Amino acid sequence: xxxxxxxxxxxxxxxxxxxxxxxxxxxxxxxxxxxxxxxxxxxxxxxxxxxxxxxxxxxxxxxxxxxxxxxxxxxxxxxxxxxxxxxxxxxxxxxx
Numbered sequence: 001x002x003x004x005x006x007x008x009x010x011x012x013x014x015x016x017x018x019x020x021x022x023x024x025x026x027x028x029x030x031x032x033x034x035x036x037x038x039x040x041x042x043x044x045x046x047x048x049x050x051x052x053x054x055x056x057x058x059x060x061x062x063x064x065x066x067x068x069x070x071x072x073x074x075x076x077x078x079x080x081x082x083x084x085x086x087x088x089x090x091x092x093x094x095x096x
Contacts (some may be wrong), residue, residue: 010028012016020038021090038081042094042095043094043095044076044092044094044095045091045092045093045094045095046090046091046092047062047090047091047093048088048089048090048091049088049089049091050086050088050089051080051087051088052089052091054075054078055075055078056075056076056077056078057074058074058075059072059074059075059096060072060073060074060075060091060093062093065083072095073093073094073095074093074094075091075092075093076093077092078091078092
């Protein structure tokens with residue numbers, strides 16, 4: 001059985017797993033998830049948006065129109081700022 005490991009739309013693929021003794025589909029899926037979770041470190045994303053009342057630990061879904069897709073992340077840092085005419089939130093999150 002050959003397991004193709006990918007998350008979301010396969011923009012971040014992991015190497016395929018070739019495991020001749022693995023014959024159960026649910027076990028293969030679990031193995032693929034394990035490989036993804038143990039693979040490369042999580043991607044840290046920093047972004048600025050209009051004021052948003054979020055706190056570290058919140059899960060968010062980001063619509064990235066520049067790269068044309070959606071992704072989810074867990075917020076690790078929040079910083080709010082105010083100027084004369086705007087309120088902004090700077091976020092740091094790990095992409096999951």
